[in-house]
Structure formats: structure tokens, C-alpha cells
Amino acid sequence: MKTTTQIWDFFASVKLAIFTLCALSLTSIIGTVIPQGEHFSRYVNEYGSVLAQIFQVLDIPTMYSSWWFRGLLGILCTNLIVCSIDRFPTAWRLITADQLSVNPERLKRMDHHATWTVSSSLREASEILTAKLHAAGWPTSSREEHDGIILASQKGAWSRLGVYIVHLSILAIFAGGILGSFLGFKGTVQIPETESTDKVFASGSAEPIDLGFAIRCNSFDIEFYDNGMPKEYRSHLTVLDKGKEVRDEAIEVNKPLSYKGITFYQSSYEGYKDFLLRFTDTADNKTTTFKATFQNELDWSEKDLRFGVINVEAQGNQVIRTKIWLRDGDQQPLTFWLKPGEKKEIQLQGKAYSLSAKQMYATGLQVAKDPGVWLVYIGCGLMLAGLYMAFFLSHRRIWLSLSHDGDNSTVVQLAASTNKNKTGFSDIFSQISRLLTDNGGRP
Amino acid sequence: MEEDHEAFYFALLTRKEPRQESTFAATRHISSSEYTEFFMTSSQLFGITTLTYLFATLFYVFIFVFKAYRLYFIAVTSTAIAFLIQTTGIALRWYESYDMGIGHAPLTNMYESVVFFAWTIALLYLGMEWKFRTRILGLFIIPLAFLAMAYASFSTEITKEITPLVPALQSNWLIAHVITCFVGYAAFAIAAGMGIMFLFKAATDTAKSSDISISAGTLPALRTIEDLIHKTMLFGFIWLSAGIITGAVWANSAWGTYWSWDPKETWSLITWFVYAITLHARYTRGWAGKRLAWMAILGFFSVIFTYYGVNFLLSGLHSYGSS
Numbered sequence: 211m212k213t214t215t216q217i218w219d220f221f222a223s224v225k226l227a228i229f230t231l232c233a234l235s236l237t238s239i240i241g242t243v244i245p246q247g248e249h250f251s252r253y254v255n256e257y258g259s260v261l262a263q264i265f266q267v268l269d270i271p272t273m274y275s276s277w278w279f280r281g282l283l284g285i286l287c288t289n290l291i292v293c294s295i296d297r298f299p300t301a302w303r304l305i306t307a308d309q310l311s312v313n314p315e316r317l318k319r320m321d322h323h324a325t326w327t328v329s330s331s332l333r334e335a336s337e338i339l340t341a342k343l344h345a346a347g348w349p350t351s352s353r354e355e356h357d358g359i360i361l362a363s364q365k366g367a368w369s370r371l372g373v374y375i376v377h378l379s380i381l382a383i384f385a386g387g388i389l390g391s392f393l394g395f396k397g398t399v400q401i402p403e404t405e406s407t408d409k410v411f412a413s414g415s416a417e418p419i420d421l422g423f424a425i426r427c428n429s430f431d432i433e434f435y436d437n438g439m440p441k442e443y444r445s446h447l448t449v450l451d452k453g454k455e456v457r458d459e460a461i462e463v464n465k466p467l468s469y470k471g472i473t474f475y476q477s478s479y480e481g482y483k484d485f486l487l488r489f490t491d492t493a494d495n496k497t498t499t500f501k502a503t504f505q506n507e508l509d510w511s512e513k514d515l516r517f518g519v520i521n522v523e524a525q526g527n528q529v530i531r532t533k534i535w536l537r538d539g540d541q542q543p544l545t546f547w548l549k550p551g552e553k554k555e556i557q558l559q560g561k562a563y564s565l566s567a568k569q570m571y572a573t574g575l576q577v578a579k580d581p582g583v584w585l586v587y588i589g590c591g592l593m594l595a596g597l598y599m600a601f602f603l604s605h606r607r608i609w610l611s612l613s614h615d616g617d618n619s620t621v622v623q624l625a626a627s628t629n630k631n632k633t634g635f636s637d638i639f640s641q642i643s644r645l646l647t648d649n650g651g652r653p
Numbered sequence: 654m655e656e657d658h659e660a661f662y663f664a665l666l667t668r669k670e671p672r673q674e675s676t677f678a679a680t681r682h683i684s685s686s687e688y689t690e691f692f693m694t695s696s697q698l699f700g701i702t703t704l705t706y707l708f709a710t711l712f713y714v715f716i717f718v719f720k721a722y723r724l725y726f727i728a729v730t731s732t733a734i735a736f737l738i739q740t741t742g743i744a745l746r747w748y749e750s751y752d753m754g755i756g757h758a759p760l761t762n763m764y765e766s767v768v769f770f771a772w773t774i775a776l777l778y779l780g781m782e783w784k785f786r787t788r789i790l791g792l793f794i795i796p797l798a799f800l801a802m803a804y805a806s807f808s809t810e811i812t813k814e815i816t817p818l819v820p821a822l823q824s825n826w827l828i829a830h831v832i833t834c835f836v837g838y839a840a841f842a843i844a845a846g847m848g849i850m851f852l853f854k855a856a857t858d859t860a861k862s863s864d865i866s867i868s869a870g871t872l873p874a875l876r877t878i879e880d881l882i883h884k885t886m887l888f889g890f891i892w893l894s895a896g897i898i899t900g901a902v903w904a905n906s907a908w909g910t911y912w913s914w915d916p917k918e919t920w921s922l923i924t925w926f927v928y929a930i931t932l933h934a935r936y937t938r939g940w941a942g943k944r945l946a947w948m949a950i951l952g953f954f955s956v957i958f959t960y961y962g963v964n965f966l967l968s969g970l971h972s973y974g975s976s
């Protein structure tokens with residue numbers, strides 16, 4: 211029995227909290243100095259084989275998921291849980307306590323107190339003081355004792371919960387993180403324009419993961435600044451569930467697409483040597499897309515049309531224009547330059563088409579499923595709310611003990627306490643005592 | 654088609670991770686001096702700001718050394734003027750970025766963040782001066798604003814140019830992240846300044862020798878300073894927490910990972926731990942007075958490392974790791 215109490219007290223102690231937080235801070239430094247997630251040979255080159263071996267044993271290359279680091283986080287959580295269970299009942303009693311059952315002797319010993327005499331009956335005094343407190347925003351309750359009346363008022367009792375909310379929020383964030391790591395995944399995939407995939411590759415292990423639906427990249431656009439830096443890139447994606455198109459959305463960096471709990475983030479792109487040529491029938495707006503390899507001839511036999519990309523002009527990564535040649539049956543071949551986005555009107559067998567050409571890209575997506583993220587976000591919100599309550603709100607209490615002092619005379623004893631911001635409370639206390647002692651001009 | 658054998662010369666296979674985009678090659682920055690149609694540029698205003706903070710700093714020292722406390726309003730007024738000039742400078746820089754067709758809040762690179770850091774320090778200081786009337790407090794705080802501005806103006810490590818934003822940085826969460834972090838950092842800077850003030854006062858109080866030419870007797874009482882240090886740390890802690898949270902939300906909206914233990918994230922967490930330790934040590938072991946002052950200073954070192962050290966000291970170690 212004794213040892214269980216000892217163990218309990220150990221895990222309930224704030225000393226352990228300080229120790230664990232110190233240990234976490236100091237060990238966290240290691241992973242910021244020693245590069246994480248490299249191959250063993252890298253560490254041998256950099257630090258020599260003895261140190262590299264030691265690193266290996268201690269999981270330094272992946273220290274934030276090592277057994278000992280997780281152990282420290284586990285101790286922190288246990289500490290938080292035990293400490294909260296240990297202390298919460300006391301806090302709850304203070305929040306819900308009946309203020310009127312205070313011992314008048316205790317009032318005299320409070321940090322803030324004052325005593326004065328008023329020339330009115332006990333009941334009269336009680337009514338006047340209650341009204342004054344009420345007007346100043348202190349709702350007051352009262353109780354008659356055998357030798358007098360007790361008045362009591364309080365504000366911010368709930369702020370005592372702030373610390374517990376902060377501590378709970380940390381547990382919620384941990385729980386969300388654990389949930390995500392067990393039930394979620396992180397992966398990447400590259401989809402060339404016009405193609406689709408139903409698999410992505412796990413980050414790290416590169417193992418394929420089935421999505422349960424397919425995602426198609428219809429097209430990819432990129433805009434550049436004048437200096438050649440990418441300004442924005444965008445993929446037009448379609449989600450195909452059981453062969454049906456269920457979702458059509460354009461994603462950008464910072465604007466992902468979510469479907470069935472899986473989120474697709476625009477993360478990178480790859481320029482291909484190929485081109486996409488699009489013929490759009492002006493009459494019915496139907497588009498036929500061809501993938502053209504540089505300087506290779508394509509054949510659209512249905513229309514008796516041959517064409518290809520014969521030249522390109524580029525600046526850095528940016529295609530400025532593409533040179534197309536096109537031959538309709540036996541006619542003279544045409545060649546012309548097209549800028550990205552530009553359209554060339556052409557006549558084929560009496561029908562009008564517009565032709566556009568662009569460099570082909572593959573979009574690079576980061577794919578994540580994280581069913582714990584909502585819990586993490588709730589934790590974050592709770593943390594900020596709890597910190598605000600813990601730091602800026604306080605539980606302030608006032609008592610008035612009235613007792614007979616002859617027929618038309620009452621002794622008023624005022625006492626007040628606060629659990630935080632004691633210096634700031636002095637001002638409030640003097641305001642209250644001024645308000646209550648002020649007799650409105652009467653002697 | 655013989656004549657069409659021109660070179661095929663665009664860079665192929667350009668794979669770029671958003672996190673590394675800042676290393677994108679072939680950038681040609683437009684220097685802000687191309688935009689001098691205003692009577693002044695933002696960097697000129699920041700130059701004047703730096704000098705005004707210097708003037709204010711020297712004036713605080715003068716007041717303290719010569720006990721010229723009646724001149725205190727000059728020091729505070731010059732701080733306020735520096736702050737207003739700086740505010741104008743920040744607004745102008747914002748305008749300049751729109752004028753260049755880039756258009757983003759001036760909070761996105763080291764230079765801009767150092768300027769914002771100094772601005773926030775001055776803002777919080779003026780707020781405290783107004784609320785608590787702590788008088789000579791500026792002596793320990795405004796030098797920090799001056800040093801930050803001097804570093805921004807004269808350092809060769811950081812670029813002053815207004816550069817366009819890569820897509821990953823175009824996010825409102827980023828703006829929220831920078832603002833919340835820097836309000837926190839500025840509060841911690843002020844707490845550290847007051848920590849030094851506390852230690853100075855404590856040392857001169859115990860020395861008790863009447864021949865100390867500069868008397869610390871005119872500094873606020875130790876209990877007042879301590880209370881202010883504690884309050885400022887609480888204020889900083891809530892903002893740093895918000896800063897870490899907004900950063901995590903931003904990372905999650907850009908990459909789908911709210912926490913990845915990269916050195917910057919890890920150091921911000923270490924800093925957060927340092928202040929959490931201080932709060933708990935104060936609660937249980939009654940760490941007050943000198944110990945609290947030292948923790949305020951230690952915590953600020955951690956802030957500086959998170960902010961500066963990670964970029965300039967650890968980056969060398971990680972350059973091969975990130976390629």
C-alpha cells in the first residue's frame with residue numbers, strides 16, 4: 211500500500227514534470243545538430259564508425275521516434291494524467307464551494323480586509339451593501355447566522371479550470387498524433403497530365419498504398435514571376451470512384467483536395483520532354499488531346515492529318531513558344547509558332563478547330579490520411595483557451611460579515627482574496643471598500 | 654526541316670519540393686532602388702528609425718547616469734517617434750511590394766522579420782510604459798530594438814530586397830504564424846531586458862556602498878520588476894503557443910504534416926519547454942527573484958537560437974541532408 215502511494219506521488223509530482231521537460235528540451239537538441247534520417251554510411255563518413263555505431267544503438271538517426279524519446283513523452287503524459295487526477299478534486303471543491311460557509315475567524319486573516327461601523331440596523335445594512343455590490347457587478351448571496359449576516363460574492367471561479375484545460379489539451383494533441391500514426395499514412399505520387407492512378411507510394415518505405423479510388427490529373431498549369439521563380443502552380447484533378455467521375459477540383463500549394471479522408475496536396479512538378487496538343491472542335495467544343503514527343507510525327511488518321519512539334523524556345527524552365535508543323539492530307543505542310551495558351555484556328559474537312567500546344571508536366575502530389583488531425587486541432591484550440599483562462603482570469607472572492615453593535619449600529623467586516631494577480635487585486639479591493647464605505651452623504 | 658535544328662534547351666526534370674524552393678536558381682531580384690519615385694524608400698526610413706532608436710538609447714543612458722529623470726519624456730518621445738517612422742517604413746515597404754507586382758505583407762524574409770521584431774518590441778514597450786508607468790524600463794529594452802534594427806540595416810548576411818513569394822509561402826496562415834511568433838519573441842526580449850534590470854538592481858542593492866555613482870535606487874522595486882517579468886513571460890508564452898500552433902496549421906495545409914521535427918520546429922518547442930519549466934518551477938519551488946530573472950535571460954537565448962541560430966549555425970550542418 212505504501213509503495214503504491216509512493217509511486218502515485220512520484221507520478222503526481224511537479225518535480226517529475228520539471229525533470230521530464232528538462233530532459234525533453236536537452237535531448238531534442240541532439241536531433242537538430244545531428245542530421246536525421248540519413249543512411250548509416252553517411253554517419254560513418256561524418257562522425258567515424260565508433261560514433262556511428264553508438265548512434266545506431268541509441269536510434270539517434272531517427273531519435274524523435276526512438277524508444278527512449280517516446281518513453282520520455284510517455285512519462286510526461288503519465289505525469290500529466292496522474293497529476294490532474296490527484297489535484298482536480300481539490301480544484302473542483304474550490305470552484306463549487308459554498309462561499310457562505312466561511313469561518314468568520316478566517317476572514318480576519320485574509321490578505322485584504324477592512325472593518326467599519328455603520329449606523330443602521332443589521333437588515334438595512336445588509337440590503338444596502340447587497341444592492342451596492344450588485345450594481346458594481348458582484349452578484350451576492352447571503353445567510354443569516356445566529357449573531358449576524360454573512361454576504362458573499364465571487365467572480366471567475368471557472369478560471370481555476372484553465373490549468374486543467376491546458377494539461378488536457380496536451381494529452382489531446384498526443385492522442386491525435388498517435389491516432390494519426392496508427393490509422394493514417396503519408397505518401398507521394400506523380401501523375402503525368404491526362405493520366406490517372408489508384409496507388410500512391412508511402413513516404414520513406416516507398417511501398418504502394420491502394421487509395422480505393424482513382425485520381426486523374428487533367429492538366430497542370432504553372433505561372434512564373436519575371437525572374438523565373440514559380441509563382442503558382444495548379445493541378446486540375448478528377449476523382450474517379452468505381453469508374454464514375456465524382457469530384458472535379460483544381461488544387462494549388464496551400465489549397466488541397468480531400469476525398470474520403472485522403473487529402474492531396476500540390477507539392478511539386480516535373481516538366482516532361484513531351485507536349486500536349488489539343489484540338490477543340492469549335493462547333494461542339496469537343497477536345498481531342500494528343501501527346502507529342504519532340505520532333506516525332508503524329509497521325510490522326512480519322513482526319514487524315516499529320517503533325518508534330520519541331521522546335522521549342524525556352525527560357526530557363528519556362529517554355530516561351532512551341533513550333534508546330536501540320537499537314538492536312540497531301541496539302542503543303544504548315545508551320546507556325548504557338549505560345550502557351552495561344553490558339554491557332556484551322557480548317558479540317560470543312561470543320562473549324564482551334565489548336566493549342568503546351569509542354570507536358572507531371573504533377574507531384576503529397577498524399578496524406580490523418581484521422582487524428584481534428585483531435586490535434588481541438589487540442590490546440592483548448593490549449594489557447596486554457597492558457598488565456600489560466601493567465602488572465604482569476605478567481606476573486608469577497609465576503610462581508612455583519613454583526614450587531616447595539617440597536618442601530620452594525621459592524622461590517624470586509625475580506626477578499628484572489629488566487630492570482632495579487633498586486634492588481636489590491637486596486638480592486640480598495641475600489642470595493644471605497645464603494646461600500648461611501649454612505650452617500652449621510653453622516 | 655533541316656533549318657529547324659535549333660537547340661532544345663529547357664531545363665528538364667525540374668523537380669522541386671516546396672520546402673526547398675527558396676533555393677530556386679536563376680533569380681533576378683529587382684532592387685528596391687529602382688523604385689525611388691517616392692520621396693523616400695522604406696530602407697531609408699528604416700535607416701532613420703535605427704538612428705532614432707540609437708538616440709533614444711543614448712538618452713536613456715544619459716538620464717540614468719546623470720539622474721536627469723525629468724528629461725525622461727524626451728527618451729520616451731524619441732522612442733515613440735522612432736516607432737512611428739518605422740511603422741511608416743513597414744507600410745511603405747508593403748506598398749513597394751505591390752508596386753513591384755509582387756504584393757505581399759512585409760513579413761516573409763529574415764530582414765523583414767528582424768524589422769518587425771524591433772517594431773513589436775517598441776510597441777510592447779510603449780504599451781507597458783503607458784500602462785505601468787515604469788519609467789527607466791526603456792534603458793533595458795530600447796537597446797534591443799536598436800540592436801535588431803542595426804543588424805537589419807548593416808548585416809551582410811541577410812538580403813534587404815523584396816523578393817517574390819514561392820507558392821508555399823503564399824498563405825494567410827504564414828502571416829498569422831509570423832505575427833504571433835514575433836509578438837511572443839518580443840515579449841521574451843522585454844522579459845530578458847527586465848531580467849537584466851532585476852539582476853543589476855539586486856546587485857547594487859546588496860553592494861550598499863554609497864559611492865556607487867549610478868544609483869539603482871531609482872529603479873522600480875524588485876517585487877515590481879519581478880511581477881512584470883512574470884507577467885511578460887506569461888504573455889509571451891501564450892503568443893509563442895499560438896505561433897507554434899499557426900505554424901503547424903500552415904504546414905498541414907501545405908504539406909499534410911503538422912509536425913515534422915525539423916530543426917526550426919524543434920527549437921521553437923525547446924523554447925516553449927524552457928518557459929513551461931519556468932512556470933512550473935515558480936509554482937512548486939517558488940523560483941522567484943534572481944532565478945526567475947536568469948530564466949528570463951536563458952529563455953531569450955533559446956529564442957535567439959530558434960530565430961537566428963537555426964538559420965545561420967545549423968544550416969551548414971544540414972545542407973547536405975536537405976539536397
Ligand code: HEM
Nearest residue numbers: 222223224227286289290293373376380600601929932936
Ligand atoms: C508541456 C507540458 C506542460 C505545459 C505546457 C504546462 C502548462 C502549464 C501552465 C500554463 C500552467 C499555469 C501556470 C500559471 O498559472 O502560472 C501550469 C500549471 C501547473 N502545471 Fe503544468 N504544464 C505542462 C506539464 C505539466 C506536467 C507534466 C505536470 C505534472 C505534474 C504539470 C503540473 C502543473 C501544476 C501542478 C500546475 C499548477 C496548477 C495550479 O496552479 O493549481 N504540468 N501548467
